[in-house]
Amino acid sequence: MKEKLEQLQSLALQEVGQAQTMQEINEIKIKYLGKKGPLTEVLRGMGGLSAEERPIIGKLANDVRETIGKEIAEKEEVLKGKEMEQQLKAEQIDVTLPGKPSLKGNRHPLTKIIEQIEDVFIGMGFEIAEGPEVEADYYNFEALNLPKEHPARDMQDSFYITDEILMRTHTSPVQIRTMLNKNGEVPVKIICPGKVYRRDDDDATHSHQFIQIEGLVVDKGIKMSDLKGILLNFAREMYGEDTKIRLRPSFFPFTEPSAEVDVSCMMCGGDGCRVCKNTGWIEILGAGMVHPKVLENAGYDSEKYSGFAFGLGIDRIALIKYGIEDIRNLYTNDLKFLKQFKRV
Amino acid sequence: MNVSYQWLKNYVDLHDISPQELAEKLTNSGIAVDVVEKVNVALDKVVVGYVLERERHPEADKLSICKVDVGEEDALQIICGASNVDKGQKVPVALVGAKLPDGTKIKKAKLRGVESIGMICSSSELGMNDKLLPKHKTEGILVLPEDSLIGSSIEPVLGFDDYVLELDLTPNRSDCLSMLGVAYEVAAILDRDVRIPENEIGDGVSNQHPVQIDIEAEQACKHYAARLIKNVQVMESPQWLQNRLIAAGIRPINNVVDITNFVMLEYGQPLHAFDYKKLDQPKIVVRLAKPEEKIVTLDDQERSLDDQMLLITDGVKPIAIAGVMGAANSEVTEQTTEILLESAYFDGFSVRRTSKKLGLRSEASLRFEKGVDPNRIYGALNRAAQLLKELAGGELVDVIVEDKKEVPSDTRILLRTSKVNEMLGTDLESEQIKSIMERLKFGIEEQDGEFNVVVPTRRQDISREIDLIEEVARLYGYDQIPATLPYGVYVQGGLTQKQKIRREIKNVLEGAGLQEVISYSFVSEKQLKTVKIEETDFRPITLSMPLSEERKYLRTSIIPNLLEVAQYNVNHNNPDIRIYELGTTFLSNEIHLTALPKEKMVIAGLITGALPTYWKKSNEAIDFYYVKGILENLLNELGINDAEYQPKVVEGFHPGRTAAISVEGEAIGILGQIHPEIQDRYDLTEAYAFEVDLTALWNQVNTEINYKTLPRYPAMQRDIAVVVDYDLEVDKLIRTIRTTGGEILENLQLFDVYVSEKLGLNKKSIAFSLTFRDQEKTLTDEEVTKVYNKILDALVTNYQAELRK
Numbered sequence A: 001m002k003e004k005l006e007q008l009q010s011l012a013l014q015e016v017g018q019a020q021t022m023q024e025i026n027e028i029k030i031k032y033l034g035k036k037g038p039l040t041e042v043l044r045g046m047g048g049l050s051a052e053e054r055p056i057i058g059k060l061a062n063d064v065r066e067t068i069g070k071e072i073a074e075k076e077e078v079l080k081g082k083e084m085e086q087q088l089k090a091e092q093i094d095v096t097l098p099g100k101p102s103l104k105g106n107r108h109p110l111t112k113i114i115e116q117i118e119d120v121f122i123g124m125g126f127e128i129a130e131g132p133e134v135e136a137d138y139y140n141f142e143a144l145n146l147p148k149e150h151p152a153r154d155m156q157d158s159f160y161i162t163d164e165i166l167m168r169t170h171t172s173p174v175q176i177r178t179m180l181n182k183n184g185e186v187p188v189k190i191i192c193p194g195k196v197y198r199r200d201d202d203d204a205t206h207s208h209q210f211i212q213i214e215g216l217v218v219d220k221g222i223k224m225s226d227l228k229g230i231l232l233n234f235a236r237e238m239y240g241e242d243t244k245i246r247l248r249p250s251f252f253p254f255t256e257p258s259a260e261v262d263v264s265c266m267m268c269g270g271d272g273c274r275v276c277k278n279t280g281w282i283e284i285l286g287a288g289m290v291h292p293k294v295l296e297n298a299g300y301d302s303e304k305y306s307g308f309a310f311g312l313g314i315d316r317i318a319l320i321k322y323g324i325e326d327i328r329n330l331y332t333n334d335l336k337f338l339k340q341f342k343r344v
Numbered sequence B: 001m002n003v004s005y006q007w008l009k010n011y012v013d014l015h016d017i018s019p020q021e022l023a024e025k026l027t028n029s030g031i032a033v034d035v036v037e038k039v040n041v042a043l044d045k046v047v048v049g050y051v052l053e054r055e056r057h058p059e060a061d062k063l064s065i066c067k068v069d070v071g072e073e074d075a076l077q078i079i080c081g082a083s084n085v086d087k088g089q090k091v092p093v094a095l096v097g098a099k100l101p102d103g104t105k106i107k108k109a110k111l112r113g114v115e116s117i118g119m120i121c122s123s124s125e126l127g128m129n130d131k132l133l134p135k136h137k138t139e140g141i142l143v144l145p146e147d148s149l150i151g152s153s154i155e156p157v158l159g160f161d162d163y164v165l166e167l168d169l170t171p172n173r174s175d176c177l178s179m180l181g182v183a184y185e186v187a188a189i190l191d192r193d194v195r196i197p198e199n200e201i202g203d204g205v206s207n208q209h210p211v212q213i214d215i216e217a218e219q220a221c222k223h224y225a226a227r228l229i230k231n232v233q234v235m236e237s238p239q240w241l242q243n244r245l246i247a248a249g250i251r252p253i254n255n256v257v258d259i260t261n262f263v264m265l266e267y268g269q270p271l272h273a274f275d276y277k278k279l280d281q282p283k284i285v286v287r288l289a290k291p292e293e294k295i296v297t298l299d300d301q302e303r304s305l306d307d308q309m310l311l312i313t314d315g316v317k318p319i320a321i322a323g324v325m326g327a328a329n330s331e332v333t334e335q336t337t338e339i340l341l342e343s344a345y346f347d348g349f350s351v352r353r354t355s356k357k358l359g360l361r362s363e364a365s366l367r368f369e370k371g372v373d374p375n376r377i378y379g380a381l382n383r384a385a386q387l388l389k390e391l392a393g394g395e396l397v398d399v400i401v402e403d404k405k406e407v408p409s410d411t412r413i414l415l416r417t418s419k420v421n422e423m424l425g426t427d428l429e430s431e432q433i434k435s436i437m438e439r440l441k442f443g444i445e446e447q448d449g450e451f452n453v454v455v456p457t458r459r460q461d462i463s464r465e466i467d468l469i470e471e472v473a474r475l476y477g478y479d480q481i482p483a484t485l486p487y488g489v490y491v492q493g494g495l496t497q498k499q500k501i502r503r504e505i506k507n508v509l510e511g512a513g514l515q516e517v518i519s520y521s522f523v524s525e526k527q528l529k530t531v532k533i534e535e536t537d538f539r540p541i542t543l544s545m546p547l548s549e550e551r552k553y554l555r556t557s558i559i560p561n562l563l564e565v566a567q568y569n570v571n572h573n574n575p576d577i578r579i580y581e582l583g584t585t586f587l588s589n590e591i592h593l594t595a596l597p598k599e600k601m602v603i604a605g606l607i608t609g610a611l612p613t614y615w616k617k618s619n620e621a622i623d624f625y626y627v628k629g630i631l632e633n634l635l636n637e638l639g640i641n642d643a644e645y646q647p648k649v650v651e652g653f654h655p656g657r658t659a660a661i662s663v664e665g666e667a668i669g670i671l672g673q674i675h676p677e678i679q680d681r682y683d684l685t686e687a688y689a690f691e692v693d694l695t696a697l698w699n700q701v702n703t704e705i706n707y708k709t710l711p712r713y714p715a716m717q718r719d720i721a722v723v724v725d726y727d728l729e730v731d732k733l734i735r736t737i738r739t740t741g742g743e744i745l746e747n748l749q750l751f752d753v754y755v756s757e758k759l760g761l762n763k764k765s766i767a768f769s770l771t772f773r774d775q776e777k778t779l780t781d782e783e784v785t786k787v788y789n790k791i792l793d794a795l796v797t798n799y800q801a802e803l804r805k
């Protein structure tokens, strides 16, 4: 018995040593350690042994089993490692080949700027109001202190559809609509972005359609200094902490006092460059205190309430910001142009 | 308005202010100065010469040899090619070393053997603008006034030593359309006095005048004053007067016309001179025109009038369109000796309407439109009379004759210090505010600690307290106003739900690779007719005066715009196009709009071309289902999971590849392939487009998130493949399976559509993978089989489906 077991062990170990593949090892495993294998047979035949011999042979058989099992396990490790190595080698790819292109569109540059400005004003407690692009003459002009035949209407040559209906020339009618909706309640704190239309022949700097954002604040005790403060905040959010603003007297029928607002040139920091025509300043806004007549037209007592309004042209801001040479590029929608505005 | 700096000096002391400094100060206080320019290019070494002798050049007929005194010891010999040069003339002479505006350097020269030292110049050689000169002055050499000082620089003689400030006036500041108005403004800025031109002619008005004046249209004319001047000699104006007009951009004509223009520039009051002898009777009647009444204006055009246009007549015939232009029949000519000079107050709206309707704008109409000062009617009339006396030898007949109705007078406005500070956020003292009013030469009347400001009629833009507050602000200085933040209740800003959704829609589409575009709302007829999505009867909205046929209508769909963008890109080497636009379309069912049209906010997209090139081949391609997937994904993002797609024929789309999209029975948009003919027209290959009406979508959007506990019991999977008629819409099968499957049918996935002759004629096989799960317990095989069989039965019964083995 003993010899038989020892012989079995050396035979098995020899086979394990020679095994080259996992499959061979598996076969060896079954052959020697399986239910029908020689070891099982030996153990089964133990009944014929004496009581003294039985534990000795039993232990030996177990030792043999363990030794073979251990050898097999070790060999398995080695072979697995080898197989994995082969597999990995076979699976090798050229990592320098380009990846699968994924598709991603982006916002139009005008939308990017609108959203940026919207977010700045939302941060200052503003809401966003909207209104129709086809407007009644009343909302577009008359309520804004621009009666028919007023010479100031020449400032905004407009596209009429009928005598009373036209394409809005600014987003100011939204201010009137918002105030009327508020029914005399305060505060009013809105910005109104949107397309506007003026009778201009399209060229590098003019477009018959463009985008404007107007702002309006109405409350008790609103002062011109507040207008200055809000616009300064806005300019700093848009163009950086060191930005300065400058107000120059101007005229709009719906505000008084009125101002043109310049910001210190974001290109040169105010030292003078091509963009600011060496003045150090860039005009970006029209603003002023809401004219008492406008407040009255919208149902607010102008003795009790006051407000300010401002408006800026998004197209112009885009042209300056990106150095775009022709406003028409914004509406031609050449994909080579649009794809350049991908970044946040 | 072009303001001559030298001229302005007549009215206000500017000895310590340069033209550039003045321009800056004006701009900072609200009168924007566009440019400051010298009247003419600087001319060095060009002097006044006196032609002593003129002889014909022996070798050339057209050349003259002149001896010219230029104030030096010896006269210069100069060859001149102009035919008008003559002995006894004063002329501009460019000396050797002079450089002319066109770059010519004057050197000693020999012309056909004769030495020439210098050059006698024409107006254009001096760099003068020929448009501002009478024709005879632009031909040949320029002849200077006889009293010009020989040898002196040409610059002061021709007014070249002056600067012009070009004002960009806002419509409210028409007071600055006059030299006096600008003088008042400058005086206010500098805190100085204004000098009004002196005049020895009094303001007397006569009732016994030989001329009678009648205003019949009181609405349009409140005051009409005139003077009769005899023995006038019409001739060229003195050089100083011509220089003033040229600096202001007005061409000198003759002394009478020039004087009226000069006074208009000085006082802002347009004047008109009639040839008195051409009047049929000594009468002026101011009346409205009759319908279709005709008049031939000074520019020899016949004008047809309407009954709202104001006319000046002599009681027999019209002799001027009031405030706009005179008639040819009463024009002042060289033969004129008697002048009736008009100075009137015409209504601005009336003049504006007339000049706009006739397309006739003049310096006069411009001023009337914006409002002239009613208190300068006499001043201007007398100033012109004085000048006609001095410069045209005129004799005044009697005093002023007039018809006068009610004209505006000075306004009194309460100005509260507290209100000024409340409005501006300043801390000004009463005295500071008063001093600003005094600088403006406004009157002040104290009243119980407050004060009234008396605003003269020259400032008709000021009618209420806020107007005065603005005056304070701009003269105090906008830069002196502090920067504060509004004090009050804090309000939370933010986007509305719809605004948030719109941004989300853009994010989703961009995530699917679509690029945002923004196009024009105005389209051509061709574009308008490309697609017709709206089913209800609507009419396109037309602009009443479009800029071009290309931009004549308001768009009713964005798809034609997207097609145009696609065409542009295809033709500019960008063949692979994935674009979207979120914008407005305009619809109305009225032919003539009486109400605002319906504005629909829509989202439209267009995809054509190929997917990006990838070296690993895949059979993914852009087709209907590719685009539908994008749209389905978008709708799912918005919480809309049950959109229905039904085949539909839509104008502009492929009839077999287009679907109407609806949610719970409400139409929200369309999706389909562009009609091949239209594709061709826009140079496109297979193109797919969609347009979804956001106004309809808002009702369907569901942004609420309903959390469900994760399932605790296992799911069971069964596949089912059926053979059905080729034409059967798969959506029907899906709906049937869903309904029949009931609650335990957790998911249904279509995984194969197979068409083959082996299946039979016009048949297709559709395969679904079905997932069953019960939220409460583990499903048994039998339970699932039961439902599975029910589904199969339903498919067999409803669609004659056969189970595919």
Ligand SMILES: [Zn+2]
Pocket: A265, A266, A267, A268, A269, A270, A271, A272, A273, A274, A275, A276, A277, A278, A280, A281
């Ligand atoms: Zn700069």
